[in-house]
Amino acid sequence: MSDTILRYVPSDPYWQPSPENATKAVSLLETIVPGADEVKSSFEDEVRFYDPGENWSGVECGACGADAEEWWGEAMETASENGFKDLSTVAPCCGATVSLNDLRYVWPAAFGRFALEAHNPGIGDTTEEQDRKMTECLGVSLRKIWAHV
Ligand SMILES: [Zn+2]
Structure with a gap:
């Protein structure tokens, strides 16, 4: 079975939020996609490439x-x-x-050391207002990546 993952990745690939801010952002994302299988943040030591999986175009x-x-x-x-x-x-x-x-x-992709992820969010897309709230919550510009894996 294939999965859909919604990710927000900072535009600056080296940037990471404080753990407190990451927790806040996870809570906010949970309110945006309450039906998701899982919402979490992921910190990486090294920059990685967040590819869109089967959406690669x-x-x-x-x-x-x-x-x-x-x-x-x-x-x-x-x-x-x-x-x-x-x-x-x-x-x-x-x-x-x-x-x-x-x-x-x-199809959007990004490099980063941090991502907010929602697994199988159960929505078609987020609204511009929701994207803006996520940006405000973390205080940096974000890229949104819909991956199909
Ligand atoms: Zn060229």
């Missing part, structure tokens, strides 16, 4: 918009070797230095 260069799928895998491998401490890479399509976190993931 490709990736394009953040500088010129060219299809980046061909070189993305290798750039990911190189960056992962040092635990994603450095996300910058030179895009072979146009020679621009771009952050892997700022490529155009056709």
Whole structure:
């Protein structure tokens, strides 16, 4: 059986909230998706890639918009070797230095050391107001990622 996971990941991939703020954010998310199987926060020592699973729809260069799928895998491998401490890479399509976190993931994806997660939230999508409340709760801008795994 497949699962749907809703994740909020800070736009700054290295940022982490205090444990107290993370607990507050979990409580808020629980009120937004009361029917979810599980709502939790996850802290990671190293930056990881939160991919959208089966929702993956490709990736394009953040500088010129060219299809980046061909070189993305290798750039990911190189960056992962040092635990994603450095996300910058030179895009072979146009020679621009771009952050892997700022490529155009056709279906949203993100790098981060922290995520708020709701498993099988049982809703189609959150509203803009709910997204804003989550942002206010954590005090940083967030990316929303719907993953299908
Ligand atoms: Zn390019």
